[in-house]
Amino acid sequence: MNQNATPSSLATLETPCLLLDETRMTRNIERLNALMAGHGVQLRPHLKTPKSIDVARRLMSTPQGPAAVSTLQEAEQFAAAGVTDLLYAVGVSPAKLDRVLALRRRGVDLTVVVDSLEAARAVAQRGREEGDAIPALIEIDCDGHRAGVQPGNTAQLLAIARVLHEDGACLRGVMTHAGESYGCDSVEAIADMAEQERLAAVSCAAAIRQAGLPCPVVSVGSTPTAHFARKLDGVTEVRAGVYVFFDLVMAGLGVCSVDDIAATVLTTVIGHQPDKGWILVDAGWMAMSRDRGTAKQRVDQLYGLVCDADGTVYPDLLLAETNQEQGIIKVRPGSGAALPELPLGAKLRIVPNHACATCAQHEAYEVIRPGSPEVVAHWERFRGW
Secondary structure, three states, X not given: OOOOOOOEEOOXXXXXXXXXEHHHHHHHHHHHHHHHHHHOOEEEEEXXXXXXXHHHHHHOOEOOEOXXXXXXXXXXXXXXXXXXXXXXXXXXXXXXXXXXXXXXXXOOEEEEEEOOHHHHHHHHHHHHXXXXXXXXXXXXXXXXXXXXXXXXXXXXXXXXXXXXXXXXXXXXXXXXXXXXXXXXXXXXXXXXXHHHHHHHHHHHHHXXXXXXXXXXXXXXXXXXXXXXXXXXXXXXXXXXXXHHOOOHHHHHHXXXXXXXXXXXXXXXXXXXXXXXXXXXXXXXXXXXXXXXXXXXOOOOOOOOEXXXXXXXXXXXXXXXXXXXXXEEEEEOOOOOOOOOOOOXXXXXXXXXXXXXXXXXXXXXXXXXXXXXXXXXXXXXXXXXX
């Protein structure tokens, strides 16, 4: 918390700004913690969504971690706050290894990710040169979503594993990410994807061990699969990130309800175009991002759902269009709902499609609690790479 922040209320906040409902956030954290405890698996929260020391301290099981990050800027910021157990969960390029080694020299147990012989050799070579066996996980492509070694390509998997183990790095294990779970159309499909994710990682770990090589870590995770995995046998840790705030994409998948979404954007009515059925607000795409993650879901929420200042959703009222610094609110086409009468200067909240993208537009969270107009804290967040 920024102890020097001036106490304020929703009525006095400059808009647009980012609100964080602390009660909802805590409920979301406790929900996934309980699920992981039931599976007997460690949770490694992904800090890419909040990018905030104050939020991270509420997510991690200890002040030192564990945690995952997606940029070295995140790793450096969290390391400065005392987090020492970190996974840099994006494929590492050779040019970034100097920063990786600098963090490790500061006492951070930073693990990197590779999915090719070229990357493995670069990590091993820099480790030899510096006398520091950089720990690495081999990324497995469990669903064709992004990067990774194909689960059936045992020859490539073992070649990478041997380079890491024998040539100067530290083979720490395998990891995978079921990013395609974001495209599932039912909870049952998410559960199926979670099992596909688990089997890919566990089978690759078994192949590495059968070759006489170490594989202590089997890391899987996405927010949808973490919530609906039927079992996690053979998995040592689960990663998830957006669960801390949730968003309309997660609600559209059935992972949460709209009432679970903790991060919203506070905006002000700045004009009306009654002939067009528009209300103008000061939250454009610079405040909301251009993310249209619900566009392929059964219900397209355009740029976000509109709520009153207390967070109550207006039925079928959407942030329908965005310019750089202005948003246009309209009634959902075909809904039959009426445009509410909102005076100039009225405060509204917009529920975002993608929490990571919307939060990335802002410098801080104004922390609130349900039923109170007061801002209870001001938590800074950071950006950059």
